[in-house]
Amino acid sequence: MKYITIIDLARRLNLSKSTVSRALAGDGNVSKETQDRVRELAQQLGYTRNDMAVNLRQKQTKSIGIIIPEIVTPFFMHVVSEVQRELNGRHGYRVLLAQSNENSDIELANLRMMEEFRVDGILLSVCSSRNNIPEYLRLKEKGMALVFFDRIVPQFSASKIEINEYAKSVLLVEHLIEQGRKKIVHIAGPEYIYNSTERLRGYKKALAKNGIAYDPTYVIPCDLAAEAAAAKMTYLLDNNIDFDAVFCFTETQALGVKKLLSKQKIAIPDQVAIACMSGTTLSTLVHPTLTSVEQPVDQIASAAIQLLLEKIENPAAEDRKIVVDAQIKIRESSAVD
Amino acid sequence: MKYITIIDLARRLNLSKSTVSRALAGDGNVSKETQDRVRELAQQLGYTRNDMAVNLRQKQTKSIGIIIPEIVTPFFMHVVSEVQRELNGRHGYRVLLAQSNENSDIELANLRMMEEFRVDGILLSVCSSRNNIPEYLRLKEKGMALVFFDRIVPQFSASKIEINEYAKSVLLVEHLIEQGRKKIVHIAGPEYIYNSTERLRGYKKALAKNGIAYDPTYVIPCDLAAEAAAAKMTYLLDNNIDFDAVFCFTETQALGVKKLLSKQKIAIPDQVAIACMSGTTLSTLVHPTLTSVEQPVDQIASAAIQLLLEKIENPAAEDRKIVVDAQIKIRESSAVD
DNA sequence: TTGAAAGCGCTAACAT
DNA sequence: ATGTTAGCGCTTTCAA
Numbered sequence: 001m002k003y004i005t006i007i008d009l010a011r012r013l014n015l016s017k018s019t020v021s022r023a024l025a026g027d028g029n030v031s032k033e034t035q036d037r038v039r040e041l042a043q044q045l046g047y048t049r050n051d052m053a054v055n056l057r058q059k060q061t062k063s064i065g066i067i068i069p070e071i072v073t074p075f076f077m078h079v080v081s082e083v084q085r086e087l088n089g090r091h092g093y094r095v096l097l098a099q100s101n102e103n104s105d106i107e108l109a110n111l112r113m114m115e116e117f118r119v120d121g122i123l124l125s126v127c128s129s130r131n132n133i134p135e136y137l138r139l140k141e142k143g144m145a146l147v148f149f150d151r152i153v154p155q156f157s158a159s160k161i162e163i164n165e166y167a168k169s170v171l172l173v174e175h176l177i178e179q180g181r182k183k184i185v186h187i188a189g190p191e192y193i194y195n196s197t198e199r200l201r202g203y204k205k206a207l208a209k210n211g212i213a214y215d216p217t218y219v220i221p222c223d224l225a226a227e228a229a230a231a232k233m234t235y236l237l238d239n240n241i242d243f244d245a246v247f248c249f250t251e252t253q254a255l256g257v258k259k260l261l262s263k264q265k266i267a268i269p270d271q272v273a274i275a276c277m278s279g280t281t282l283s284t285l286v287h288p289t290l291t292s293v294e295q296p297v298d299q300i301a302s303a304a305i306q307l308l309l310e311k312i313e314n315p316a317a318e319d320r321k322i323v324v325d326a327q328i329k330i331r332e333s334s335a336v337d
Numbered sequence: 338m339k340y341i342t343i344i345d346l347a348r349r350l351n352l353s354k355s356t357v358s359r360a361l362a363g364d365g366n367v368s369k370e371t372q373d374r375v376r377e378l379a380q381q382l383g384y385t386r387n388d389m390a391v392n393l394r395q396k397q398t399k400s401i402g403i404i405i406p407e408i409v410t411p412f413f414m415h416v417v418s419e420v421q422r423e424l425n426g427r428h429g430y431r432v433l434l435a436q437s438n439e440n441s442d443i444e445l446a447n448l449r450m451m452e453e454f455r456v457d458g459i460l461l462s463v464c465s466s467r468n469n470i471p472e473y474l475r476l477k478e479k480g481m482a483l484v485f486f487d488r489i490v491p492q493f494s495a496s497k498i499e500i501n502e503y504a505k506s507v508l509l510v511e512h513l514i515e516q517g518r519k520k521i522v523h524i525a526g527p528e529y530i531y532n533s534t535e536r537l538r539g540y541k542k543a544l545a546k547n548g549i550a551y552d553p554t555y556v557i558p559c560d561l562a563a564e565a566a567a568a569k570m571t572y573l574l575d576n577n578i579d580f581d582a583v584f585c586f587t588e589t590q591a592l593g594v595k596k597l598l599s600k601q602k603i604a605i606p607d608q609v610a611i612a613c614m615s616g617t618t619l620s621t622l623v624h625p626t627l628t629s630v631e632q633p634v635d636q637i638a639s640a641a642i643q644l645l646l647e648k649i650e651n652p653a654a655e656d657r658k659i660v661v662d663a664q665i666k667i668r669e670s671s672a673v674d
Numbered sequence: 675t676t677g678a679a680a681g682c683g684c685t686a687a688c689a690t
Numbered sequence: 691a692t693g694t695t696a697g698c699g700c701t702t703t704c705a706a
Contacts, residue, residue, distance in 0.1 A: 017683085017685095018686085018694080021685060034691080052393040052682085056389040057684050059698070074409065094454060096431055097417075097432070099418060117431055143339070315338075359676090386699090387700070390700040391701075392700095393684090393700080
C-alpha cells in the first residue's frame with residue numbers, strides 16, 4: 001500500500017512540511033487560507049497520518065492492552081467489547097486483547113508481550129492474586145499504567161475497579177433464603193481468587209443475618225469448569241447430603257450443576273434452586289432457571305477506561321480505587337426453560 | 338516508561354549502533370564474540386526492540402485487524418481468540434478487534450479505522466453482502482490484504498474462508514426428518530446475509546430429498562435477535578399453524594424460540610424440536626435441548642490466518658478460497674435441560 | 675567485521 | 691505566518 005505523506009502534500013503546495021503538519025494539526029499559527037488549501041488537498045488525495053511516525057516521535061503508542069483470564073465468557077466479552085468501542089472511538093486508541101486461560105504463566109507472557117508492544121497502559125483481570133505480583137510491581141515501578149479490574153489483587157496497591165462481590169453475594173443468598181431455602185450449598189471458587197473469597201464471605205454473612213447456622217460441609221471448593229461442579233453435585237447426592245439450593249461461584253459452574261441435577265430428575269428450581277452472578281443479557285436469555293444477580297458491565301468498563309486514561313495522562317498520579325456495587329438486579333428463577 | 342535503545346547499548350560497548358543492530362538481528366556479518374557481548378548486555382539491561390521504529394523503517398505495522406458483526410457470540414469469540422493466540426505467538430502480530438454490531442455503517446467506519454491504523458491485513462466477516470462492496474473494492478485495489486471469513490460476499494472476488502452452510506443445513510434438517518419430524522419451520526436470516534440464503538437452500542434440499550413438499554409458509558424471514566424469533570413463534574401459534582420442529586438461522590434466535598415455546602408449555606423436544614448451528618462447547622453446555630451442528634472453529638481460524646499471511650506476504654498473489662465443511666458433529670437434543 | 679550516513683514520516687523548537 | 695533543523699529508534703546501503 002502506497003500512502004500519501006505530508007511531504008507529498010508540501011511539494012504539491014509549495015509549502016514546507018512543517019506548515020503542512022501544522023495545518024493538519026489545526027495549530028493556530030497558520031493562515032486560514034493555507035490551512036484550507038492543505039486540508040482540501042489532503043482530503044482529495046486521501047491522506048492519512050502515519051501513526052507509526054507520530055508515535056515514534058512522541059514516544060507513545062496510542063494503544064492499550066487488555067488481559068483477561070478467559071475470553072469466551074459473557075461477562076468479559078461485554079467488558080472488552082465496551083472498552084473497545086469507547087477507546088477506539090473517542091480516544092483513537094488501539095486495543096490489544098490477550099487471554100491467560102486461567103494460567104498465571106500465560107498471564108506473565110501476556111504481560112511481557114504487552115510491554116514489548118509498548119502499550120501505553122494495561123487493563124488487567126488476574127488469574128491468581130498471588131502468582132505474578134513481582135511482575136505487577138516491576139511494571140508499576142517502571143511507570144506502566146496498570147489498572148486492575150474485576151479480578152483484582154487485594155494486597156497489591158494500584159488503581160483498580162473493585163466489584164463489591166461481598167454485597168452482591170449477601171443479596172443473592174438472602175434472596176434464596178427469602179424464598180424459603182435453608183440448606184444452601186456453596187460451590188466456591190479457589191481461594192487464590194479474591195472474588196471467590198469475597199463471595200464466600202457474603203454467603204456466610206447472609207446465613208448469619210438470618211439465623212442459619214453455618215455448616216462447613218455445605219461449602220465446597222471447586223474448579224472453575226462446569227464438569228468439576230457437576231462432579232461435586234454427584235458427590236453430594238451420593239452421600240445423601242440434603243440441600244435445597246446451590247450458590248455457584250461462576251456461571252459455568254452453575255450450568256454444570258444444572259445439567260447434572262436435571263439428569264438426576266431433580267426439579268429446578270422446585271426442589272433445588274441454582275444461583276450465580278450472571279454476566280449479561282446473553283446469560284439471562286440462556287438460562288431462566290438460574291437465580292442471578294446482574295453485573296453492571298457498562299459501569300465497570302467506563303470506570304476502567306477512566307482510571308486507565310488518568311494513569312496514562314499522569315503516571316505519577318496517585319492510585320485510585322473505584323468500587324462498583326451499583327443497582328443490583330436480581331433475576332427470579334422460573335421453571336420455564 | 339524509559340526504554341533502552343540500541344544507542345544505549347552501542348555506547349556502553351563502544352560499538353556503532355549498526356553493529357549492535359546487526360548483532361541483535363542475528364545478521365551473519367558480525368563476529369561471534371561481539372554478538373555475544375551485545376546480546377548479553379541487551380539481556381541484562383532488559384532491552385526490547387522498539388517496533389514503532391522498525392515498522393516505520395520497514396513500512397509495515399505487524400498488526401492485523403479483525404472485524405466481525407457481533408462480538409458477544411460464542412462462534413466469533415472463539416475464532417478471534419484462536420487467531421489472536423496464533424498470530425500473537427508465532428508471528429509476533431498485534432491483532433486489533435472491532436465489531437460492527439450488524440450495522441454496515443459501523444462496519445465501514447471500522448474498515449476506515451483499520452486503514453488509518455495501517456494494519457497489514459484485515460480479516461472480515463461482513464454485516465451485509467451488499468452494502469460496502471465499493472469499499473472492499475477500494476481497499477483491495479489499494480493493495481490491502483483483505484480476507485473474508487464466515488460471513489462472506491459471494492459475488493466479490495477475494496480470498497475467503499467459506500463455510501459450507503448448505504451441506505451443514507442439509508445434514509441438520511435431514512437429521513430432524515430422520516427423527517420423524519415432517520413439519521419443519523425455518524426461521525431464516527435476512528437475505529442479504531449469504532449464510533442465511535445458503536442455509537435456506539439446504540433446508541429446501543433436505544425436504545426435497547425426503548419427499549416432503551416445500552411449504553413457503555414454513556419459511557419465516559426474521560431478524561437476528563432472540564425477541565424477533567420469539568415473536569415469530571407467537572405468530573405461528575396464534576394462527577394455529579402446525580409444526581413439529583423449528584430450524585433457526587442463529588443460535589440466539591433458537592434461544593428466543595425455546596424460551597417462548599417453553600412459556601407456552603410446549604415440550605421440547607417432544608412436541609417441537611429446535612435446531613441450529615452451534616458455535617462451541619459453551620453453547621453445547623448451555624442448551625442441550627437444541628439439536629445442532631458444531632462448527633469447526635479452529636479449522637476456520639487457521640485457514641483464515643493462512644490466507645491472510647499469504648496475502649500480506651505477497652499482495653499480488655491470486656485470491657484463494659478455502660471451503661470448510663469438515664467433519665460435522667450433530668448433537669442430539671435431549672429433554673434434560 | 676565494523677562504522678558512517680541516510681532515511682522511514684512526523685513534530686517541535688528555533689529561526690525568520 | 692512560514693521555513694529550517696533536529697531527532698524519535700531503527701535498518702540498510704555504502705565505504706573502509
